[in-house]
Amino acid sequence: MKNQHFFVIFIIASFYFSLSYSQVEKIEPPFWWSNMHHQELQLMCYGKDISKYDVEIDGVTITETTKTENPNYIFITINTKDITSSNIVIDFKNQGKVVTSREYEFKDRKANSKYRKGFDSSDVIYLLMPDRFSDGNSKKHSRSDIAEKEDRTNPAGRHGGDIQGIINHLDYIKDLGATALWSTPLLEDNEPEYSYHTYAQSDLYNIDPRYGSNEEYKKLAQELHKLDMKLIMDYITNHWGSKHWMIKDLPTKDWIHQWPEGFKRSNYRMTTQFDNHASQIDAKGCMNGWFDVSMPDINQNNPLVLQYIIQNAIWWIEYADLDGLRVDTYSYNDKEAIAQWTKAIMEEYPNFNIVGEVWMHDQAQIAYWQKDSKVGAIGNFNSHLPSVMDFTLYNTVTTMFNENDDVWDKGMIRAYNNFANDFLYPDINNILIFAGNHDTNRINEVYQSNIDKYKMIMTLILTTRGIPQIYYGDEIGMLGNRDKSGDGDIRRDFPGGWEEDEQNAFLPSSVKKGRTNSQEAFHTFTKKVLNWRKQSQAIHRGKLLQYIPFHNVYVYFRYTEEKSVMVIINNNKNDQTIDVSRFTEGVKTFTKGLDILTGTTIDTTKDFQVSSQTSMILELQ
Incomplete structure (x- = not known):
């Protein structure tokens, strides 16, 4: 009898032990909305050994439950067609008994959310790096588990710019004449160093606490909309950060591209995506190679991965009320999978806009990636991507204004020839044009602060076909040379963005410690053209x-x-x-x-x- 009592106690203790250590730690997306176009929703549930449980949701149809080789995950696909705004209860059961339950919220969708209008050729996009723009909340608290701390003396370190700093200077951007804001990524990047660029993300559902919070990001969109301006999110589909919590505990081995040698860098040869003569090893080396050692390459061919990143992008559009996406390293993804990703988002938001970074040097190769491309159609490929970046025009702009003589193939003929190839693009007005960004030498560095050349360059960028983008600080003549001094040099702090700054270039030269006369000359020209452009239907x-x-x-x-x-x-x-x-x-x-x-x-x-x-x-x- 004594042994029987011990056995019963042992069974009860084991049950409560398993209850304590098998709780659901995460469900992603963290909540969803009713009345979405796509009615299937995949819930990623994470917790120690939760795959031992069965899942039931009262009144909701579960169309599929997927358990992977990692017992810490369950992927539940549900049909949301008849779900109204409410809380549903997800029961996790063991042998028919409820072990634990989680409430899951469906919210009311914003009216006409589906038909939101994306950015277009009537806009001018202001690109900034939040860490280097302005520190609006010097008392913000970083979590104790955030690895890299602020150090403005380190060009490659965190400098402390944040979302509040952007909000504080929206009037400056508005006054300049820009109508849309593209911020480089704001999601958590917990790499121990070089994390300020935030392209190695460690959590896809949370803003980095050094920048602020999810609520502050939503507020940024709201404040922009009050000013009749738009917010574009920098989104990354090709890779995550090595410190992402899912990378540390992979749902499946093929969630990322694995290599026998561990790390293998991409060969960066995007031509292998459409080269009829490309070897398989070279194509795999581009698409499956890692962008960098801290950026594991995500396998979009895994249907769980693909659905996860589709839903994550839609979640941010809906949650923050976004007006567009800029997709980093678009052409490094598996092309069929990224086309599905893009198509799913554009079906959810048919008037939305997404621009993909396709850093290539030939118009046909760039045009291949735009929606309904005649070039892509040759191989029966359609990316569904509305907009691409005009890197050939960028190459032209950074060369031809130093070619002053009347030569057959140099100087302004380069611009003419660039536009002569526009027949390759299915939508020439939906192409992003620029004279520089966060990955290139500053345009005023290229032309050694020559304001006459700056004026010619910006005249072209702001009046030709396409959607102009300007890089923060170019409008005040900021310099930077990544070839000589690294990326930090082209991503300098905007003067006046920190309380301790001696000069404040957000303010005019007429104000003490405001813009210098040289900065004012750049700013005045830029402001004049941008504000005129706002009302020009011909442009x-x-x-x-x-x-x-x-x-x-x-x-x-x-x-x-x-x-x-x-x-x-x-x-x-x-x-x-x-x-x-x-x-x-x-x-x-x-x-x-x-x-x-x-x-x-x-x-x-x-x-x-x-x-x-x-x-x-x-x-x-």
Whole structure:
């Protein structure tokens, strides 16, 4: 009898021991919404040894339960068609008895959320790095388990910029004339060093506490919307960080791309994605190789992984009320899987916009990745990706303004030739154009602070087809050379973003310790063109008519049926005469042009001069 009592006590103790150490630690997504377009929802449940349990949800149809080789995971797929905003109860059972339960919330979806309007060619995007822009909350608390602390003396370290700092200076960005904000990633990155760029993420559902909180990110979107501005999230599908909690306890071995030697760096040869002659080993080396040692390569071919990142992106769009996504290293993903990811998001939000980073140097190769590409169609591939980044124009911009002479294949002919290849793109107005970003040498470094060249560059970027993006600090002439001084040099702190800064470039030169005269000159020009651009339908929606450059002078028109803008960029060292008779097709019956840069009116019925290395933007009247 004594042994029987001991056995009963042992069984009860074992039950409570298993109860204590088999609880559900995480369910992701942490909550969801009713009335979504996609009705199947995959819940990732995590906890020690929870795969021993069966799962039931009263009144909800479970379409699939997946248990992996790791006993700490259960993936539950449910049908949400008839679920209204409410809390459902997920029961985890052992031999028919409930061991533990978790409530799961479905929220009301925002009215017309499905039809949100994404960024487009009427916008100008302001790109910033939050760690380097402004510290708005110096008293914020980092969790004790966050590895890297702030150190402004280290160019590659955390400097303390945060979401509140961005919010504090939205009026500055608005006043400049930008209409959308792209911040490099804000999700948690818990690498022990070089974590400030936040591209090695350790938690896909939480903002890094050094930047703030999820609620503060939502507030950022709200404050932007109050100013009639848009928020674009930098999203990463290709890789996670080595410190991500799931990487430390993989659901399946093939959740990431594994290599016998452990770490294998990508060969970065994205041409293998469409090269008919590419070897399999080279293609695998690009797509399955890791982007860096701290960035394990995610296997989107695993259906659990693919559904996880689809839902995560949708969750952030819905939760934070986003207006767009910029997808990092888009063309390194498995192309069929990333196409499914993109298609799923665009089905949920048909008026949304997503731009993919396709860092290639040939228009056909970039155009391959845009939705409904004629190039991709040759191989029966459609990425469903609305927008791509125009890296060939970037290459052109960083070269041609140092080529002042009238040469057959140099100077402004490079711009003409770049746009001559626009026939490759299915949607030329939905292409992101830029003169620099967080991965390139500063444009004012390239041209050694030459404001005349800056003005010509920005005239082109802000008036040609596509969606312009400017990089924070370029508008005040900031410098930086990654080739000589590393990435930290092109990602310097914006002056005035920290209380201890001696100078505040957020303020005009008329204010004590405000912008210097040199900074003011860059800022004034940028502000003038950006704010004019806001109301120019010819620039937003117009067609492009370009003329072959003569004497290193490039002339083009942006026009609709009612409006026309004539742009002249004289990259010659000498003044040049514009022969109006050559441009009759563009000038049409307009007789005057208001130069928005100088405020002067030009008679377009007779020849006129353009000063050396200057530009003109003429609103034809």
